[in-house]
Amino acid sequence: MQSVAEFDNVGLRYGTGAETLTDVSFKLFPGSFYFLTGASGAGKTSLLKLLYLAHRPSRGAIRMFGEDLVAMPRSRLPGFRRRIGVVFQDFRLVQHLSAFDNIALPLRIAGISERDLVGPVNEMLDWIGLTERSSARPATLSGGEQQRVAIARAVIGRPEMLVADEPTGNVDPDMALRLLKLFAALNRLGTTVVVATHDIHLLQEIEGAQMMRLDKGRLSDPTGSLRHPPRPLVLRN
Numbered sequence: 001m002q003s004v005a006e007f008d009n010v011g012l013r014y015g016t017g018a019e020t021l022t023d024v025s026f027k028l029f030p031g032s033f034y035f036l037t038g039a040s041g042a043g044k045t046s047l048l049k050l051l052y053l054a055h056r057p058s059r060g061a062i063r064m065f066g067e068d069l070v071a072m073p074r075s076r077l078p079g080f081r082r083r084i085g086v087v088f089q090d091f092r093l094v095q096h097l098s099a100f101d102n103i104a105l106p107l108r109i110a111g112i113s114e115r116d117l118v119g120p121v122n123e124m125l126d127w128i129g130l131t132e133r134s135s136a137r138p139a140t141l142s143g144g145e146q147q148r149v150a151i152a153r154a155v156i157g158r159p160e161m162l163v164a165d166e167p168t169g170n171v172d173p174d175m176a177l178r179l180l181k182l183f184a185a186l187n188r189l190g191t192t193v194v195v196a197t198h199d200i201h202l203l204q205e206i207e208g209a210q211m212m213r214l215d216k217g218r219l220s221d222p223t224g225s226l227r228h229p230p231r232p233l234v235l236r237n
């Protein structure tokens with residue numbers, strides 16, 4: 001089975017300091033669901049940045065969607081990025097756009113007509129409980145509401161891979177579960193999902209999700225699952 005992403009002995013160093021990531025090797029298989037855990041500062045955000053192509057590795061090889069990323073000319077990267085949905089830790093919503101327009105953004109970029117995008121965007125607003133706040137700008141939304149808009153924007157275009165950095169850090173447990181169900185639904189449609197989280201309760205909610213654990217920049221594979229293609233997911237009630 002061809003992997004969605006494959007890291008081979010990847011190292012990442014910021015400036016001249018010690019390596020933040022060391023000898024990181026793994027394969028992400030299509031349609032699988034991964035949780036990335038590890039203590040604060042272990043390198044989770046750094047690993048996700050490599051995955052969503054915000055950084056290039058200092059050493060090692062990365063293949064993405066079957067192509068060698070390190071050798072790829074920069075001009076081809078934006079096309080690759082469009083295949084990846086990202087939920088940033090700091091949301092990065094477009095401040096002058098409403099909640100509706102932020103969520104609609106990936107569909108507009110993909111050339112979907114206004115008539116065809118209204119339904120899906122409204123459905124997404126309903127799922128995240130923000131129908132009433134559809135025309136609100138990000139600055140007038142709470143942190144948790146902004147996070148929900150950021151998640152809706154990341155999933156609405158059904159990306160091939162979804163990368164989410166602490167996506168439930170600002171919401172209550174009920175909403176966290178609801179958002180996890182959204183990720184699981186996207187995953188069932190074929191998207192490979194990678195969620196970095198501190199929240200160990202979330203890990204227990206999805207049976208069959210695979211665990212990646214970072215410890216001081218090194219990846220461990222506690223269940224041995226990173227070497228195997230996915231098992232079907234079961235979401236607990």
Ligand SMILES: Nc1ncnc2c1ncn2[C@@H]1O[C@H](COP(=O)(O)OP(=O)(O)OP(=O)(O)O)[C@@H](O)[C@H]1O
Pocket residue numbers: 014015020038039040041042043044045046047
């Ligand atoms: N742009 C940067 N320049 C220099 N050092 C950085 C940069 N980004 C991260 N680091 C360092 O790399 C290490 C790993 O940071 P990273 O944000 O990847 O960890 P994390 O596991 O996501 O932490 P948290 O759970 O607190 O978000 C930290 O020591 C951090 O200070």
